Amino acid sequence: MSSTQTLSAALKTLANYRAHSTRASQDVLAKGSAILRDGRPEAKLGDDAWAFLEQVFLAAIDVGNIEIADECLHKLSDKFPGSTRVDVLAGIRIEASESPEIALKFYDDILKDDSANAAVWKRRISILRRTGKIEKAVEELKEYLDTFYNDLEAWVELADIYSSCYQYSSALSSLSHTLLLAPQNPFYTLQFAETAYTANDIPLAFKMFSVCIEIAERDLEPGEVVRSKGKGKALAEDIDLDENAGEGISTRAWFGLKLCTRILLSTSSSSPSQTPIPKRKTIELVDELATERVLAVYSSNDGKGKENVRAWLGRS
Known part of the structure; x- marks a missing residue:
C-alpha cells in the first residue's frame, strides 16, 4: 500500500471514530501522529482538520503524550483565538500536568x-x-x-x-428528570430501574424494567412473538420480539426483571414501596417469560457459561 493510500485509510478510520464518538486513544494517537509528521493537516484536510486536531489532542492527553497534545493545541489556538472550545482544551491540558x-x-x-x-x-x-x-x-x-x-x-x-x-x-x-427529558430512551429507564433495585424498591424496579423492555423492543421488526396467553397486564400481555431483542439493553432488563420476580415470589412481606405490587399470577407469568427470554440469549452458546445460566434459572 502506498503512503497516499495509507494516509487515506488512516483519515477514514479517524473520521469513523469521530462519527461514532469512539475514543480508541492508542490507535488515534498512532494514526494522528503519522499524519502530523506527514505535513500540515490543516492544509490537506480543510475544515476537517480542526476536528482531527481536537481528536488527536484528546487521545494524546489520554495516553500521556504531552508533546503531541501541545502541538495540536497550539495549532487550534492560532486558528481560533479566544474560542471557548479551545479554552476547555487548554484547561484539560492544565489538568494533565498541573495541580487541581x-x-x-x-x-x-x-x-x-x-x-x-x-x-x-x-x-x-x-x-x-x-x-x-x-x-x-x-x-x-x-x-x-x-x-x-x-x-x-x-x-x-x-x-x-x-x-x-x-x-x-x-x-x-x-x-x-432524565425520564422527563428523554422518555423514549431505554438507557435512562434501565438506569432508573437498576437504581430502584439497588435501593431495594423491588416493585418500582419491576415496573421500570418492564417499561425499559417495552421501549427497547417497541420498534423492532417482529420476527418472533412470545405470548403469555393474554392474561395480566404490562409484560404479561402479548409482546412482539425480534430475534436479536435479547441483546444489549433488552437483555440486561430481562435479567433485572427475573431478579425482581424471584424476590417478589419468594417473600410474603408487604413492601414499603409506593408502587403497587402486581398480582401473584401476573408475577408468575412475567417470571416465566423472563426465564424464556434469558435462556433465548444463551440458546446458541455452548460451554460452562450456558450451563451456569441454566442452573441459575433452575432449568436443566
Missing part, C-alpha cells in the same frame, strides 16, 4: 468573564468530584442544572454521585 488548584483557578477566571460557559463549568465540577470535594460538586452541579436543565449528562452525573454516596432516593429523583 491551578486548573480550578484557570476555570474560575474564565467563568468570571463568561458565567454561562457550560463546558468549563462541567470541567470544574469534575475536578471537585475527582478531588473528593463531593458536597461542593453536588452543590455546583445542582446550580448548573438550574441554568442548564436540559443537560441529560449532568442529571446522570448527579445521580451517579448520589448513588456513590448510597443516597438512592436522591439518585432516583435525579434520574426522574
